[in-house]
Amino acid sequence: MRWNLVLLAFVALPISAAPGVPVDVAEPLLAHDAEQRWVPFELTPGNQIRFAMDIGSARATAILDTGVSTSVASRLFANRASLKLEPGRGERADAIGGAVPLGWTRVERLSLGALTQARARLAVVDLSAIATGGAEPVDILIGSDLLACCALDIDYAARRFRLLPSGRMPFAGPRAPLARLPRTGVFSTAATIAGRQVRPLIVDTGDGAALTLSRTGWAGLRAKPAATTSAVAFGLGGAIETDLAVLPAVRFGSVGPVAIETRIEPKGGFSDQTGTIGRLGNGLFQRYRVLMDARAGHMILSPTATARDAPVRSTSGLLVGYDSGRLSVLHVMRGSPAAAAGWKAREQICTVDGTPVPPPTGGSVDTGWSAGAPGRVLRFGMCDGTERRLTLKNFY
Incomplete structure (x- = not known):
């Protein structure tokens, strides 16, 4: 039997950096045949969505990461593609594991499926291989700043996604609310756990785990499993240790109830830094076909055959x-x-x-x-x- 390594070693990628949008950045454009512009992807050992795209004249390896407020290029790629960095201002961004140094660059054009963005501004950070869930580092993280223009249709079973005009509904299924957080612009939703609404939860396709809660969010639950253990997470800022449990019945809007593996961050972790209660990742989303449309205010999750499968639990440790x-x-x-x-x-x-x-x-x-x-x-x-x-x- 083959299990993705994310079941054994979790990887998470959120980064929060919310600069003002430069006035000379053009609105992203969608091609008229967006429905046919599927982008094939693979799931990395860390459970991220990895694919190829064009950045200017360079071909880049990318990760689809709605938990990133501003799309990010790696320093190695910026050097390889001869991207000019803006004068340094000593900025840093919050990330899993700690803050990371942050730079900025611009590209004349990037292309992703049906989407074309001219004069795009990208953050520049060091993207290590372990933080991106594979043997090799990737070149770019495509974040909510670019994806919020559209409806994002992710077909996990077929390993493909596409960007559609907001309001398009190519399939039916249970719904959950979807919005953008005011400070960072990342996608967010809410969950119901043991009768209590838990929000805001970052909707994060860059996170390989299923559900992560802050220590405060976990403490506020009315019913919690008696047994917990520990796990390790890797992010842009390094490794952190978390607690780990399985919650038996979690709802997201009309989705669920589902049993879901849950990580509990230490006090002062990424959720506390960003003023959120936690986040959802691909460990949950890959059980569904998912449509994320923040402009329309909803997320549609059409269950696959594995949607109600019990989470796999380690018996070795x-x-x-x-x-x-x-x-x-x-x-x-x-x-x-x-x-x-x-x-x-x-x-x-x-x-x-x-x-x-x-x-x-x-x-x-x-x-x-x-x-x-x-x-x-x-x-x-x-x-x-x-x-x-x-x-x-x-x-x-």
Whole structure:
């Protein structure tokens, strides 16, 4: 069985930087045949939507990221494409893991599906590979500043998306509210958890997790699971440790109820910094075909066959990442069998049950053993030549 690594090591990308829009930036234009302008994409190991697009005369690898207030180019791409940076002003932007240095540049033209934007202004930051959920860093994050012009139709099952005129409704399904936050302009919605409305939640296609709540949001819930554990998240500002639980019945407008894996940020985390209660990401959205139309005030989520599947829970407690033919332990989950057995972060695994670690397939590595049946005993060949055993069990 193959599981995307986001089930084991979460990746999140929100960044908040809300400058005034320059007066010489043109309105984005949509082609008349927008319905036919599908953009193919792949889901990265970190669960982000990665695709190719044109920035000026350069071809760029991009991530669709509604949690980014201003579209972002990497410093490496800016150098490669000879983009001129504006004079530095020592700006920084809030991001998962901490603030990051921020610069600015302009491009004469960018093209994304049916959309063309002339004289686009882009933020410039360092985009590390681990923050973008893959082995290689990407060139650009396409944010809500560009996407808010249109209705964004994401067909996760077919791995494609398109941009349509606002108000277009190519399919039917349950609805949730969708708006733009006043300060940052990112998309937001609301949820109902145990009878309480929770808002605002950032709608973030750059986040590989399903639901993240601030510590305050979590504390305010009337009913919470008794068992929680820990996980690790990686963002532009670095790594952070979060709590982790499964909420059994969450609603979004008329969507749900659904069981949803939930991360709880530390106090003072990204949600607190941005004045929000949390965010929704691709861990939830990929269960649906999704239409996001902030101008029309709604989000439509048409359920797929997996929409009501129970979240996959680790039974090992090992969060791992692929590293040159081996698995590197990124985090040992609190209260897990791995924690009880004394596993530590940065330990290296070379074989599982006698089988060498295979190379990634389609961007993901086979880690289904980490959520195997309770009672199963795994044998790990460590890269230092020792062998370890681990008995799987339910722990959260």
